[in-house]
Amino acid sequence: MSDESQKAVSVGAEDGGPEPDALRRRLLKLAGAAVALTLAPGVTVLARDLVVKGPRGRKSAVRYGLLIDASACKSGCDACVRACQDYNGLSHDPGPDNAQWIRKVTITNPQTGLSRSFPVMCQHCENAACVDVCPTGASFRRPDGIVLVDKHRCIGCRYCLMACPYKARSFVARNVEDQKPWAPRGKGTAEGCTMCVERVEAGKLPACVTACQKAGHKAMMFGNLQDPKSAIAQRLSEVATTTIRADLGLLPSVHYRGI
Template identity: 85%
Template sequence: MNDKERDEPSRDGAEIEEGPDSVRRGLLKMAGAVAALTLAPGVTVFARDLVLKGQHKAKGPVRYGLLIDARACKTGCDACVRACQDYNGLSHDPGPDNAQWIRKVTITDEKTGFTRSFPVMCQHCAHGACVDVCPTGASFRRPDGIVLVDKHRCIGCRYCLMACPYKARSFVGRVVKDQRPWAPRGKGTAEGCTMCVERVEAGKLPACVAACQKAGHKAMMFGNLHDPKSAIAVRLSEVATTTIRADLGMAPGVHYRGI
């Protein structure tokens, strides 16, 4: 059924001022004085304060989320996966060193043999474990519900990878070339689905949702869960849905129908 948990403001992890990492955090504090840092030619990461307090902050009662209808998701179709890879500059090779911000999974009822195939990505939880365990506050939740990683603060501890029950985070273990300006992938940092935040702020759909609609499957909906007049909120009020591992109490922003 639909989750009705009330959202709470994100809780940043406390900074630890002892040990060798304190030097890096000191540099990050200095870096916070500027609005953005350039990691490579054409690749710029906006500072966290700008994302939270400046022009990128969503206005009004917004909680962005997804509704995925597994009944309409076609087995063998990977349009959403490829769209994410192409848009964010990820490799199509599913090797262990290559990230997948969204992946297709198949579940099977052992008794009946009935199967469902559907995409899984960062669930953009209201009370995400990745945010709770992050020692530097690098994993954070925006006021509009989108969960991101601040590359300035990430120290590569990988706590978020271990804490996420959805296996939605990955680690950049090598230098990445030909990066997309909107999707910087610095070596030694964690990463995951950003819900195509820059597309959302431009009034567009996330790449995965747009690709699914273009393929004619209409298995994915995106919108403001807090707007009762939005198409996704209306749909959620009409049909029975669930969230993956709802028992954990993390209040995911991604809802599923038919699983």
């Protein structure tokens, strides 16, 4: 500080007013506090959004997923499929124009003859093709990783059915009756496995997982993939698993063991 400024400070003090340097500091503190108070909620929301929304390339705090053990899944059992159809009000008839949210698939290696049977449903991909191609954003991915269809926005173009590598999307081609309140459906719209989102939000397991456990096979495991303490995350860190069409880079939330 120069001599002149020191002089000025002493003059001010003699006048009985607050010392200008101190005043400046106080004003700066007040301004800083005001800015902090103003920005804090926004920063908090932003930070929360970054964690919870989990935009591309960022880890979300919650990501629900499934681990399906094909070696534990019984080839003749379709308890998971029945449970899904019953719970969500879907037809048991596997007609070509009926919805199929989950199905049992049998694969056989023609070179070795080894067969495996296991359920396939929406894989709730991180880079979901259905979400990318949907012109209206009706196909969307929730912050917790569950991929759903907003029936109000769906125009029924079926581009998601064309784009999904898992045949996991269906088109409602008939008038729907006896709908379940928790699984609203709409003629002329696309739909698929919801991972029983309302059950998950209530702290329950998806209907298919519950049915598999009741059948005593324990071939399906559900949980938060991002929680290292969750049973599914621990299991995934212990055993070799894969995802279907991993080469496409869609990063599904459904993992398979033994395929």
